[in-house]
Amino acid sequence: MSNIQNIKKRFPIFENRSDLVYLDSTATSLKPKIVIDKIREYYEKYSANVFRGIYPMSEIATTEFEETREVVSKFINANNAREIIFTRNTTESINLLAYSLGRKILEPSDEIVTTIMEHHSNFVPWQVLTNEIGATFKVIDINEDGILNLEFKIKNSELLKKIISKKTKILALTYISNVLGTINPVEEIIAEAKKINPKIIVIVDAAQAVPHLKIDVRKMGADFIVFSSHKMLGPTGVGVLWGKEKFLNEMYPFMYGGDMIDEVYVDRTTFKDTPHKFEAGTPAIGEVIALKEAIKFLEKVDMKNIRKHEKEITDFAIDRAIAKFGEEIKIFGPKNIDDRGGIISFSFGKFHPHDIAQILADSGICVRAGHHCAMPLHTRLKVPATVRASFYIYNDENDVEKLIEGLKKVKKILI
Amino acid sequence: MNIYQDIILDHYHHPHNYGKIEKSDNLVKVNNPLCGDKIEMTVKFEGEKILEIKFHGEGCVISTASASMLTDFAKNKTKEELKKLNTKFIIKMLGIDLGMTRIKCAVLPLEALHKLLKKF
Numbered sequence: 009m010s011n012i013q014n015i016k017k018r019f020p021i022f023e024n025r026s027d028l029v030y031l032d033s034t035a036t037s038l039k040p041k042i043v044i045d046k047i048r049e050y051y052e053k054y055s056a057n058v059f060r061g062i063y064p065m066s067e068i069a070t071t072e073f074e075e076t077r078e079v080v081s082k083f084i085n086a087n088n089a090r091e092i093i094f095t096r097n098t099t100e101s102i103n104l105l106a107y108s109l110g111r112k113i114l115e116p117s118d119e120i121v122t123t124i125m126e127h128h129s130n131f132v133p134w135q136v137l138t139n140e141i142g143a144t145f146k147v148i149d150i151n152e153d154g155i156l157n158l159e160f161k162i163k164n165s166e167l168l169k170k171i172i173s174k175k176t177k178i179l180a181l182t183y184i185s186n187v188l189g190t191i192n193p194v195e196e197i198i199a200e201a202k203k204i205n206p207k208i209i210v211i212v213d214a215a216q217a218v219p220h221l222k223i224d225v226r227k228m229g230a231d232f233i234v235f236s237s238h239k240m241l242g243p244t245g246v247g248v249l250w251g252k253e254k255f256l257n258e259m260y261p262f263m264y265g266g267d268m269i270d271e272v273y274v275d276r277t278t279f280k281d282t283p284h285k286f287e288a289g290t291p292a293i294g295e296v297i298a299l300k301e302a303i304k305f306l307e308k309v310d311m312k313n314i315r316k317h318e319k320e321i322t323d324f325a326i327d328r329a330i331a332k333f334g335e336e337i338k339i340f341g342p343k344n345i346d347d348r349g350g351i352i353s354f355s356f357g358k359f360h361p362h363d364i365a366q367i368l369a370d371s372g373i374c375v376r377a378g379h380h381c382a383m384p385l386h387t388r389l390k391v392p393a394t395v396r397a398s399f400y401i402y403n404d405e406n407d408v409e410k411l412i413e414g415l416k417k418v419k420k421i422l423i
Numbered sequence: 424m425n426i427y428q429d430i431i432l433d434h435y436h437h438p439h440n441y442g443k444i445e446k447s448d449n450l451v452k453v454n455n456p457l458c459g460d461k462i463e464m465t466v467k468f469e470g471e472k473i474l475e476i477k478f479h480g481e482g483c484v485i486s487t488a489s490a491s492m493l494t495d496f497a498k499n500k501t502k503e504e505l506k507k508l509n510t511k512f513i514i515k516m517l518g519i520d521l522g523m524t525r526i527k528c529a530v531l532p533l534e535a536l537h538k539l540l541k542k543f
Contacts, residue, residue: 360458360460363483363485366426366427366525378458379457392456392458392460393458422432422435422484
């Protein structure tokens with residue numbers, strides 16, 4: 009992106025930390041000023057609760073809050089705003105589904121299918137649920153390139169037929185791996201899965217995709233997608249669950265209490281319609297309101313430009329790292345840049361990921377070390393931990409050069 | 424302060440008491456699944472005191488240096504003395520400023536030592 013320097017100026021953190029090399033947007037993104045200003049606006053100008061007061065402040069807050077629902081709905085091309093449910097984060101969105109949907113439909117003879125590259129939040133809830141019900145939990149493996157083992161091309165994939173059957177109630181898979189960076193061909197996988205079992209419910213963890221790719225839920229063909237505000241320039245404390253209305257209407261509420269009820273009698277209670285049925289208690293009002301500013305920001309930059317920029321910088325980073333360190337650096341995930349988002353997880357020499365991340369941190373470079381909440385994947389890769397560098401719209405080639413310099417320093421100190 | 428001080432790196436590159444006591448009185452394994460560190464520690468007692476203590480495994484600079492220095496310290500100390508050791512002691516022993524996340528690396532060898540003493 010040619011105007012990257014201008015984009016950086018929109019993020020106040022770079023004014024406060026001029027040397028910041030932030031390569032951990034996969035964990036959480038930085039926030040532009042307009043998002044921070046919007047939160048401030050809510051607390052300073054109309055900090056009332058939503059759906060309660062008749063007074064003007066509460067009306068403004070409610071209007072702003074519901075506007076975000078509209079903006080999110082349009083951003084992912086949902087059918088209508090009633091399909092958008094606000095949660096605390098992606099993890100809560102998935103747990104809501106496991107509780108309100110999974111628990112309702114799963115029988116002991118059923119199966120849930122997920123993949124080895126999932127974040128724990130799209131793995132453990134399904135593992136626990138199948139264990140509780142006595143159902144079967146199946147996990148799709150990856151090949152050596154970190155691509156789902158579906159014997160590509162996917163069309164009429166024999167392997168997918170072996171994994172998915174009429175018994176499969178739920179397929180829960182990630183759009184982009186938070187470790188490998190693999191962009192799964194979700195549209196094709198969903199189409200094939202539904203051919204094998206038209207009743208299958210597909211849940212896509214889009215936490216690493218919505219901030220980086222243009223998402224069209226209708227085109228994708230999923231039944232539910234989940235993502236987090238804080239990874240897409242928005243505030244923390246807000247997650248999104250998108251689902252087809254027909255399913256949402258049939259599902260149990262997740263939590264009971266304020267805001268989600270219709271009428272309460274001593275012996276019974278009726279509930280509001282979706283989405284409010286799933287939003288018990290006072291939500292993160294200011295944060296939800298500010299999320300729409302993040303989305304407007306992303307739309308202004310244009311999701312196509314974001315993807316292009318991330319592709320270029322990731323390609324550049326991989327080339328530079330291999331040119332400089334050769335076989336000393338082992339980069340996990342797809343070799344083809346078209347199959348990869350802006351995420352690079354790697355091992356470097358014999359050095360421990362914690363030591364690498366620490367020495368980089370001493371040079372002002374923020375990367376993550378560990379298993380990145382994907383322990384089954386790291387076990388599969390036969391490494392206890394990796395170092396992960398990830399890119400977003402405010403990163404540039406300078407950041408890559410600093411990372412390379414930092415890795416040179418790691419060698420210098422530890423050898 | 425840089426945590427990769429010369430003395431720490433020296434223990435990392437040339438860890439003291441590295442290996443395994445074949446006829447040990449006790450053997451324990453500890454690990455930190457978050458970063459994959461694994462330590463196996465073996466010990467030989469003479470009465471109330473530690474006569475010999477060794478460790479081996481996979482670890483980062485901090486956990487390796489901590490194990491090296493802690494096993495040095497533990498020799499000829501009584502079980503009662505060693506049971507009293509805590510995180511504060513480890514930080515002082517290493518002489519470096521550790522953030523919240525790295526403290527876990529530093530105290531993993533202490534966890535092993537405490538487990539070794541537990542049975543006795």
